Amino acid sequence: MLTNRQLLILQVTVDDFIHTAQPVGSRQLSKKEEVPYSPATIRNEMADLEELGYLEKTHTSSGRIPSEKGYRFYVDHLLTPQLASSDDMLQIQSVFKERMVETEQVIQKTAMILSELTSYTSILLGPDVRKHRVKRFSIVPLTNDSAVAIIITDSGHVENRLFQLPKGLTASDIEKMVNILNEQLIGVHLHELHHALEKETSALLKQHIGRYGELMSSFGAAILSPQEEKVFYGGKSKLLHHPEFSDLQKARGLITMMDQANQISTLFSPNQAGIHIRIGSENTLLEMEDCSVITASYTIGEEQMGSIAIIGPTRMDYRRVVTLLDVMSSDLSRELTRILRGSG
Amino acid sequence: MLTNRQLLILQVTVDDFIHTAQPVGSRQLSKKEEVPYSPATIRNEMADLEELGYLEKTHTSSGRIPSEKGYRFYVDHLLTPQLASSDDMLQIQSVFKERMVETEQVIQKTAMILSELTSYTSILLGPDVRKHRVKRFSIVPLTNDSAVAIIITDSGHVENRLFQLPKGLTASDIEKMVNILNEQLIGVHLHELHHALEKETSALLKQHIGRYGELMSSFGAAILSPQEEKVFYGGKSKLLHHPEFSDLQKARGLITMMDQANQISTLFSPNQAGIHIRIGSENTLLEMEDCSVITASYTIGEEQMGSIAIIGPTRMDYRRVVTLLDVMSSDLSRELTRILRGSG
DNA sequence: GTTAGCACTCATCTCTTGAGAGTGCTAATA
DNA sequence: TATTAGCACTCTCAAGAGATGAGTGCTAAC
Numbered sequence: 001m002l003t004n005r006q007l008l009i010l011q012v013t014v015d016d017f018i019h020t021a022q023p024v025g026s027r028q029l030s031k032k033e034e035v036p037y038s039p040a041t042i043r044n045e046m047a048d049l050e051e052l053g054y055l056e057k058t059h060t061s062s063g064r065i066p067s068e069k070g071y072r073f074y075v076d077h078l079l080t081p082q083l084a085s086s087d088d089m090l091q092i093q094s095v096f097k098e099r100m101v102e103t104e105q106v107i108q109k110t111a112m113i114l115s116e117l118t119s120y121t122s123i124l125l126g127p128d129v130r131k132h133r134v135k136r137f138s139i140v141p142l143t144n145d146s147a148v149a150i151i152i153t154d155s156g157h158v159e160n161r162l163f164q165l166p167k168g169l170t171a172s173d174i175e176k177m178v179n180i181l182n183e184q185l186i187g188v189h190l191h192e193l194h195h196a197l198e199k200e201t202s203a204l205l206k207q208h209i210g211r212y213g214e215l216m217s218s219f220g221a222a223i224l225s226p227q228e229e230k231v232f233y234g235g236k237s238k239l240l241h242h243p244e245f246s247d248l249q250k251a252r253g254l255i256t257m258m259d260q261a262n263q264i265s266t267l268f269s270p271n272q273a274g275i276h277i278r279i280g281s282e283n284t285l286l287e288m289e290d291c292s293v294i295t296a297s298y299t300i301g302e303e304q305m306g307s308i309a310i311i312g313p314t315r316m317d318y319r320r321v322v323t324l325l326d327v328m329s330s331d332l333s334r335e336l337t338r339i340l341r342g343s344g
Numbered sequence: 345m346l347t348n349r350q351l352l353i354l355q356v357t358v359d360d361f362i363h364t365a366q367p368v369g370s371r372q373l374s375k376k377e378e379v380p381y382s383p384a385t386i387r388n389e390m391a392d393l394e395e396l397g398y399l400e401k402t403h404t405s406s407g408r409i410p411s412e413k414g415y416r417f418y419v420d421h422l423l424t425p426q427l428a429s430s431d432d433m434l435q436i437q438s439v440f441k442e443r444m445v446e447t448e449q450v451i452q453k454t455a456m457i458l459s460e461l462t463s464y465t466s467i468l469l470g471p472d473v474r475k476h477r478v479k480r481f482s483i484v485p486l487t488n489d490s491a492v493a494i495i496i497t498d499s500g501h502v503e504n505r506l507f508q509l510p511k512g513l514t515a516s517d518i519e520k521m522v523n524i525l526n527e528q529l530i531g532v533h534l535h536e537l538h539h540a541l542e543k544e545t546s547a548l549l550k551q552h553i554g555r556y557g558e559l560m561s562s563f564g565a566a567i568l569s570p571q572e573e574k575v576f577y578g579g580k581s582k583l584l585h586h587p588e589f590s591d592l593q594k595a596r597g598l599i600t601m602m603d604q605a606n607q608i609s610t611l612f613s614p615n616q617a618g619i620h621i622r623i624g625s626e627n628t629l630l631e632m633e634d635c636s637v638i639t640a641s642y643t644i645g646e647e648q649m650g651s652i653a654i655i656g657p658t659r660m661d662y663r664r665v666v667t668l669l670d671v672m673s674s675d676l677s678r679e680l681t682r683i684l685r686g687s688g
Numbered sequence: 689g690t691t692a693g694c695a696c697t698c699a700t701c702t703c704t705t706g707a708g709a710g711t712g713c714t715a716a717t718a
Numbered sequence: 719t720a721t722t723a724g725c726a727c728t729c730t731c732a733a734g735a736g737a738t739g740a741g742t743g744c745t746a747a748c
Contacts, residue, residue: 061697101506140496152484158504162445237600256581405728
């Protein structure tokens with residue numbers, strides 16, 4: 001158990017390091033008003049904190065920097081909640097002032113503002129399309145042997161896929177098919193669609209449609225293909241401005257990682273409400289060992305969820321980011337729900 | 345007019361610099377088989393070439409590097425065409441082996457392979473949606489006061505927009521409206537759509553639809569909003585591996601630029617067939633002064649065009665990139681046309 | 689328990705030095 | 719007359735030597 005004085009010194013050390021990016025020395029700390037101790041006392045306490053694993057030195061005679069354990073403790077126990085500044089609030093509200101009507105526009109703009117406000121990189125995961133429900137099917141033939149299948153979901157999202165038409169299929173076949181689909185599959189979750197198609201609708205289709213087999217193999221494949229969550233970035237280059245990434249090697253690693261969409265999902269915790277913080281190597285990705293990720297989630301209506309993440313150096317302004325993320329995620333939820341419900 | 349010996353020396357100098365990234369010295373050049381002259385002779389010629397503006401020195405006693413004028417001359421007069429290596433051809437064909445059915449998939453994969461093969465960054469501009477023609481309209485109401493408008497184009501592309509419904513609009517109003525749109529506006533280019541709607545269709549709509557004014561203002565705005573060309577990147581981080589961008593300042597500038605989609609279009613020449621090369625400051629963007637951009641274009645069917653660009657350092661392997669871009673653009677055209685025509 | 693004082697450590701900056709690569713010029717050469 | 723050898727000179731780069739300064743640990747005094 002840490003003494004009050006140790007808590008104080010740990011907190012002030014982390015705060016100072018977060019803002020200066022320089023190892024914190026005892027002399028420097030003792031100059032601060034909040035710390036009414038002499039450098040020698042502070043040195044003793046710091047030595048203890050180092051022994052306990054909360055602080056580190058970069059070399060034998062340097063000041064101290066927080067270890068991962070130190071950040072973790074800071075985040076868990078020393079992070080006093082804070083209200084967003086009115087300046088920040090103004091900026092945040094500006095996103096929603098425009099009354100945009102497209103979900104994607106709103107999310108994109110949110111990503112941008114978040115990265116502007118924090119000076120870190122933001123990642124927003126769009127709502128998981130697979131949880132949307134079918135509202136309407138439509139099939140539009142393009143040529144003799146290809147057509148585009150369109151699925152409109154209850155949230156106004158539109159999925160579309162090209163697929164091959166078997167030869168000899170008539171226009172009335174297609175019309176029948178669309179009718180059957182619209183009768184049978186409305187309200188089905190997108191991720192259950194392929195399953196539902198095979199299980200519940202195929203018999204009916206088989207009855208009414210010529211060339212059933214070929215049609216189903218190509219149409220089925222089309223609606224099966226993965227509907228991935230869309231990833232929105234804000235301020236990809238922002239990270240490069242922080243001193244910890246002045247090492248080209250690291251900078252490259254990060255940029256490369258962000259270009260590989262499949263790696264991104266590992267940064268997010270499985271959809272949980274609330275704010276989560278992963279520090280340094282708590283992110284399993286090697287490139288991220290000097291980064292922390294703070295995630296939050298937003299909702300559209302009751303069910304659909306998306307995620308927000310801020311990526312910054314481990315030496316990140318946790319307090320500020322947590323505050324902003326908190327405000328932003330609830331504002332975004334409200335706005336997107338408004339769009340969906342059409343109550344604006 | 346340059347002598348043959350000057351031409352030779354310029355060519356070998358540029359070639360060498362492109363591959364080593366080091367200033368080229370006279371001694372080094374004279375060791376090459378192609379250059380049967382002594383270092384002293386080469387020094388004299390190089391001095392002349394420098395006077396003429398084709399070569400530069402990084403400092404008084406360094407070897408020479410090509411100037412922008414030097415690269416320009418090299419590209420215009422010394423670039424002998426080359427066949428793609430069979431290795432490269434194999435890789436390129438692998439993109440099209442899979443018989444993908446989605447245009448975007450093919451373009452994305454092309455971007456990736458191009459950047460892998462060249463080790464530079466590739467940018468592909470999707471086909472200009474505004475030149476597509478309307479194939480079908482559809483309107484799906486979501487809530488009491490919002491609906492999604494869907495436009496399917498002749499190339500199988502699907503545009504969709506949310507818009508507000510005026511209160512009191514009936515389902516049959518919407519049905520009528522969709523019918524009128526489909527009767528009047530099929531075949532219209534997307535960029536003329538708004539204009540055509542106002543000019544040719546509005547009278548008819550006004551006649552049949554209640555609450556015409558409100559409906560038109562929100563529907564009109566929805567289909568007016570810009571349909572931008574989609575930008576696909578391949579290997580954004582590839583550029584960072586070249587020594588000219590080991591300067592963090594420059595690296596940051598480039599990454600930032602690539603994140604600002606609006607700047608990207610300035611890199612492309614207005615849609616022209618053939619291959620175009622812009623060297624260094626010929627690109628108006630300041631961040632690009634150390635970069636060259638090589639662009640090509642591809643076609644889908646007869647009309648629709650998109651663009652391909654490779655961004656690399658001015659010290660870029662022009663010969664190789666031109667060759668690859670040439671092959672890739674025609675292969676891509678063929679593949680996309682196949683998808684559109686459905687003849688596969 | 690706290691603090692002042694002191695010896696010690698290490699990173700960083702600057703200055704110097706030497707090696708190496710390359711040039712320009714002049715004089716010799718084919 | 720065009721080419722080349724030779725040489726003095728220039729500049730970069732890397733390594734090494736102090737000097738400086740921020741910071742520590744330890745001991746003894748308060």
